[in-house]
Amino acid sequence: MAKKQYPLRVDPLLWEAVERWAADELRSVNGQMEYIIRDSLKRAGRLPKQLPPSRTNSRRGE
Numbered sequence: 736m737a738k739k740q741y742p743l744r745v746d747p748l749l750w751e752a753v754e755r756w757a758a759d760e761l762r763s764v765n766g767q768m769e770y771i772i773r774d775s776l777k778r779a780g781r782l783p784k785q786l787p788p789s790r791t792n793s794r795r796g797e
Contacts, residue, residue, distance in 0.1 A: 743768075
């Protein structure tokens with residue numbers, strides 16, 4: 736299944752913070768955004784049960 740593409744407008748300072756976080760976690764910015772969304776959905780109890788596990792759930796190399 737192909738991933739859905741979605742244009743996202745983000746405040747430049749917010750984007751820079753995500754870029755730094757992604758670099759710290761050895762992820763792409765796209766992978767970091769997916770991680771943040773997935774984690775937020777999980778915490779809110781809204782993560783779909785049929786959603787496959789993500790490769791972005793843990794840091795690369797761990």
